[in-house]
Amino acid sequence: MNRFGKILLVAALVAVVGMAFRVSWNALRDIATATGADPTAATLYPFVVDGLMALALVATLVLTGRARLFALRVLAAYTIASLVLNFVHGMVPELHGDRVDWGRLADWDPANWALVLLATSLPVGSIYFGSDLVAKVLHHRPASPVSTLDANQDEQQRHGANQSPPDLPESTPAAPPPVEEPAPVESADPAPDTAPADPAPLHTAGVADRPRRGATGRVPAAARSVRPARTPEQLLIEARQVTADWPDTELTAEAIRKAVRTAPAKARSLRDTLKAERAEQAAGDAPDVPRVVAA
Missing domain, CATH: 1.10.10 (Arc Repressor Mutant, subunit A)
Incomplete structure (x- = not known):
């Protein structure tokens, strides 16, 4: 996607979020008024709930590990709370005007107490959780590429250790050990059993400077010098x-x-x-x- 497409997508997202906040703002303001908030406090109440949701969403994009998990939990909790209060606003018509009694959000007393506790505890939770999220974001240090690479290698090693032997990748078989000539058996005669070595062949200047490699086994029959066999006579x-x-x-x-x-x-x-x-x-x-x- 090009730059213009990205800008257009972000602008559309901001517009949708703004309209959604306006719809939720109406319900949360009426809930705050029913719990005894004055007009100014009722107007600011939606920013306390939905505003912390936006803050938690930004924190999840910055933080990692347990801090990111904490931000996700705060986001989920305030999303559910805002959904419940919007649902109550739609189920109680009296909340849409000034005919509702203060502190009365439901006809059943236990449900009313739970709803009033939820509505009044959200501002206090916003102070605590919002301050904690901001502190975590300010003290967060992004991981360096080297540490990220090491973490990925450790994860691969742990994944390989948990695999069963058939699941592990097959390794290249090791090269066979060099075959050594059997040592000659000495006889009673003082003469050695091996034939004298042939004189070293002449090397060119380019070949003489190369390091010699160690023996890797027996000399193949095609490379040996051919010598006619002689009869005893x-x-x-x-x-x-x-x-x-x-x-x-x-x-x-x-x-x-x-x-x-x-x-x-x-x-x-x-x-x-x-x-x-x-x-x-x-x-x-x-x-x-x-x-x-x-x-």
Whole structure:
């Protein structure tokens, strides 16, 4: 709605409220006259009742919390009181003129006493409740946006705590823990079970400055280097060529494993085979010793 429409709506509201107050003013003035008020007091009496209603309505728009609830109760109480007095004014024709006796608003005595008590207590209530509402409005401090946000967050947390588990929103499942390689089992041979690490690849200037991320699991098979599998005969031939000029003291499983790049178990098997071949070769190359026969 534009500004002109808002102004027109407020002006229409003020006109309707003004006309309603004029209708109620006539009934409340006659009620005040019947309870013994002079002409001046009877003229001001409608402002005491309906005026406090307007004040309570404005207070409900400003106050918050319990203070706003108090203003709503005052507004409801004075609205009901004004409605009752207007109803009595319509039911008792004598109130429209000067023929009614003072203090007589109903033929039944208990109802008359209650109506007179209501009509005479409204001005005193207006003094008390009106002063209280004005004091609450003057001492009211509007909440800052930060405190309003905190209050909304607390309300959401309390609402979430009161929900049952099926009603709560599902959270994102946590990432699975990284899969670690099983630790190698050490054997009696002093040779380690892991193959030597390949030399670190060369990095470019842009890649070398980046921080390295931690391991997240096993290396996929597609990323591993493909190396042809060798048969035991091929490993033995390669080991013979590499260790041809090695002395027997250097013929160990660790040295063979590093030279031919194979597993520790295969390296130990190659060591035993090579030592056996060298022992047979040494026994075949030894000269025959003649036997001495005793005469």
